[in-house]
Amino acid sequence: MKNQTLPQPGALGVILQHIWNKERPWLAFVMILMALALFDTGQVAPSVAMVISALISIAPFLGASILIAAWAGATGADNLIARAFTGAPAMMIMMGALAGGLSPFCSCGVIPLIAAFLAIGVPLAPVMAFWLASPLMDPAMFVLTTGVLGFEFAIAKTLIAVGMGVLGGTIVHLLIRAGGLTDPLRDDIGNGGCGGAKVRNPKPPVWRFWQDPVRVAKFRTEGVKTFLFLLKWLSLAFLLESLMLAYVPAELVTQALGGNGLAPIAIATLVGVPAYFNGYAALPLIGTLIDQGMQAGAGMAFLIAGGVTSLPAAIAVWALVKFRVFALYIAISLGGAFVTGLMFHAWTLL
Known part of the structure; x- marks a missing residue:
C-alpha cells in the first residue's frame, strides 16, 4: 500500500487560518460593519467616523504606550523580574505584587516565567501576588487608562x-x-x-539599546507588533462603543449599573468575567458606560474582575496548579474586585 500524505492547505486556506488565529478582532470589525450595511445603513458612516475620531483623540497616549512596550522589549527589562522573588516571604509578596502591577511585561511573556518560578521552587504566595497583579496594570496600560478614563482612575487601578x-x-x-x-x-x-x-540566569538590562543593532531591530519589531495589536483591539472597541451609544439607552445603563447600592457593583463584578475580552479594548467601553450613568465603582469592579479572570490569565493558572488553588485564585479575584469597586465608589463620593 502506497504511503499517503494529508492534503496541505492552499494559499487561501493558510490566509483564512491566519485571519482566524491572529486577526479575529479585524474579522469581527468587518462583520459588524457588514451587518450594519445590511440592517442599518445609516449607522455605518457615523460608526466609522467615531472610530477614526476616537483613535485620533487618544493618539498621544497610544504612541506613548507603544514606545514603552518597544523600550521594554529592546532593553530586556523583563529580566528584572527574577529579582523580585528573593528575600523574606513578606518582602517577596510585596515585590511580586509590585513587579506584576508596575513592570512592563506582556501577558504572553509572563506565563512561561510563572511556570519557571513554580518549577524551580519559588513559593506559591509571591507567585500568586504576581499572578493577580500582572493582568491588571502595566505602564502602557496606565498611559491608555489615563487617556480614556482619567488620571485618578489610572492611579486607583494601579494601587488596586x-x-x-x-x-x-x-x-x-x-x-x-x-x-x-x-x-x-x-x-x-x-x-x-x-x-x-530568565529566572535561573537573569541578564542585566541594556538601557542604551540604541548602541546595539540587534536591540534596535527588536525595538522596531516590538513597536510595530504593539501598534498593530492595540490598533485592532481599540478599533473594535470604539466600533462597539459607537453601537452602544446608538442602540443602548442611557436610562437602561443607569437603572442597572447606576446608583449608590451594592447591586450595580456586584452585577459588574459578575458580568466582567464572561464579558471581558481585552484589557485595552475594555477601557473605551467602560468609559462609555460611565458617561451613560454607570457608577465609577462598578466600572472599576468590571475591569478588575475581568482582567484577573480573563481567558489567558485563567488558562495559565488552570494549566499550572491544582483545582483548589485555581478556585482560590477565582475567589480572591471576584472578592477583591467587589471590595475594591465599593472602595473606589466611596472614594468618588468624597
Whole structure:
C-alpha cells in the first residue's frame, strides 16, 4: 500500500487560518460593519467616523504606550523580574505584587516565567501576588487608562492591582502556614520552558539599546507588533462603543449599573468575567458606560474582575496548579474586585 500524505492547505486556506488565529478582532470589525450595511445603513458612516475620531483623540497616549512596550522589549527589562522573588516571604509578596502591577511585561511573556518560578521552587504566595497583579496594570496600560478614563482612575487601578497582589499572596501564605494548599502544582508542570532561563540566569538590562543593532531591530519589531495589536483591539472597541451609544439607552445603563447600592457593583463584578475580552479594548467601553450613568465603582469592579479572570490569565493558572488553588485564585479575584469597586465608589463620593 502506497504511503499517503494529508492534503496541505492552499494559499487561501493558510490566509483564512491566519485571519482566524491572529486577526479575529479585524474579522469581527468587518462583520459588524457588514451587518450594519445590511440592517442599518445609516449607522455605518457615523460608526466609522467615531472610530477614526476616537483613535485620533487618544493618539498621544497610544504612541506613548507603544514606545514603552518597544523600550521594554529592546532593553530586556523583563529580566528584572527574577529579582523580585528573593528575600523574606513578606518582602517577596510585596515585590511580586509590585513587579506584576508596575513592570512592563506582556501577558504572553509572563506565563512561561510563572511556570519557571513554580518549577524551580519559588513559593506559591509571591507567585500568586504576581499572578493577580500582572493582568491588571502595566505602564502602557496606565498611559491608555489615563487617556480614556482619567488620571485618578489610572492611579486607583494601579494601587488596586498592587493591593490585590499583596492580598492574594498574603492569603496563600497564611493558608500554607496553617497546613493548607500542600502540593499545589500539577504533576506535569515541566521546568518552565523558555522562561526558565530568565529566572535561573537573569541578564542585566541594556538601557542604551540604541548602541546595539540587534536591540534596535527588536525595538522596531516590538513597536510595530504593539501598534498593530492595540490598533485592532481599540478599533473594535470604539466600533462597539459607537453601537452602544446608538442602540443602548442611557436610562437602561443607569437603572442597572447606576446608583449608590451594592447591586450595580456586584452585577459588574459578575458580568466582567464572561464579558471581558481585552484589557485595552475594555477601557473605551467602560468609559462609555460611565458617561451613560454607570457608577465609577462598578466600572472599576468590571475591569478588575475581568482582567484577573480573563481567558489567558485563567488558562495559565488552570494549566499550572491544582483545582483548589485555581478556585482560590477565582475567589480572591471576584472578592477583591467587589471590595475594591465599593472602595473606589466611596472614594468618588468624597
